[in-house]
Amino acid sequence: MSRTTLIGLLSAFNLSLVAAQGASTSYTPAAGYFSLTIKGQSDSQLSMPLAEKAAAFGKITAVSQETVTVRAKNWSVGAFRYVSGTQDTTYYAEFASGVLKGIRYRILDNSDDTLLLETQGDDFTAHPVGTVAYDDVVRIRPMWTIGTLLGTTETDVVIDPKADPLAPGDSVLVLDNQRVGQNKAPVAEIAYVHNLGWRATGDATTDQGHWPFETGQPLVVRRLSADSVSFVVLGHVLTGAQSMFVFGGNSTSANDAYVSILYPESITLGSAGLYTPTDPAGSVIKSSRSKLLRNDELLAYGSRAGFNLASERSFFYLENVGWREVGSAKTTVGSDFLLEPGKAYIIRKKTGNFGADWLQGSGN
């Protein structure tokens, strides 16, 4: 199985160890490895459909607008707060049960039992999805970083190190999911520089090996050498419904949101949860009234090699009809086209179509 396919599971999948008395059940998290390929002389749009192993968890006893307090914890104060050079891991909190299950927020700081989260406007006391309940579980995971994905030392780094910061070479292009716009330039280009480590273009001093990636956040790896290179990433399989926030347009501009599949398993376009006929207003992709005047679209990259590649296929949901592809008469794309793990996609939200949570795997 190749780059976009889960090639194995290291530990038992959802292995349940039932106690002899049957009184309690514990779970070994599903873990595995995923193989990705970086094409030679090309940009490769990649994503990681696995998560880092959870570092901690807790049962919620109280919430405020931006904080979550858990029961009987004695964390070190600031243990999950990113501090450059001191505490280089960025953590996020993932709701593992309750109505917010699958929703994630970056951790800004913590006390011994309380997490301060970057909610981007959400309010836990009046959350749009529902009410956080007593004993809902929250899990704390480290985010992927350039280093954990592509290597941290000269001997284990996957791409070719650059001889010096100014030399051309392999690099990682960080896609822009913050600013609103179409066809956005990357926010940063980061390369592994010989004897220095991960460095951003224009800044030869700051270590970028800890540059964090949200779960499912795609990246582009640019490789100048002709030969392709494959690598394997170990991680944990997310189970149950997972949510990915898809940034929308604003009142004056459309937006390209870079997205991916959160599970190591392909899913058809029609069953990916991007459009819900019973809830068109709440759908991630807003339907199109006409195939000539399209609303939101899903854009997919092709298989060709090269640099600065444009996406090549566009899909939209034709109102009261179903999924269609731009320029195609096919009526079966909803069941034919597969969203594949490890790949990157773009959801183009039109002007005035604001962000929405993409709930994946709700059937799991």
Add this chain to the structure above:
Amino acid sequence: MNIKFCYCLHQIVVLLALLSAPCRAATVTFSIDMANVLNEQGQNIATTALFQMVGLGTDGIFNPITPGSWVGGDDVVVNEPFSNADGWTTASAFDLTDGVGTPGEFTRQFTFTLNANLFSGEKIGVRWFPTIMAANFGLSSTVAGTLYGQFTRQSSPLYGGSLWVVPTGSSLVSFDPMITPSYDAGIGQDSNATGLASSQVVPEPGSAALIVGGLICSGLCYRSRSKRA
């Protein structure tokens, strides 16, 4: 140094690096949507009729076609391979068979590698020839009177799409469509006549003057010869 300046400088450095590093050409994708596209009689154009993508040159407008060629003035035919499902492969020409396959309805998405013939910033348009089949493109040529229609949008988009200009590398854009009320009265803001193949190939004024002049000369010669006789 203030923070804004530093940020701008950083962005410029990143941009320059991104532009300079790759030596392999970038790709662009654009979608073109037009309906209803009509023949000279106001009927939906056949799916087999010839379509061409035209680079509009530095003047950015369509120039009249002269007999024997497909373009006029500084216009150029975009000479790229177009995918065709109906078994022929000719650059410079395509039809509607690979789109939704409906007469009069042009909805296609193209991905090209940028090169000297198709470059960022180039203004482009689409022409259609209802009396010429795309499959016969290599065997055909225009003559005085050959009918055609043409469309581009170089200002004031009606539907929020992009102007018909080749975007920068790695971009996907939807060109502002042409939608006539005859296709969808609810959204169509282009007049029905926009889709009509109402133009025809005419000799250039210079050529026309030469022809007319030649005819007059012939007439005068004939007359004087007749008188002498």
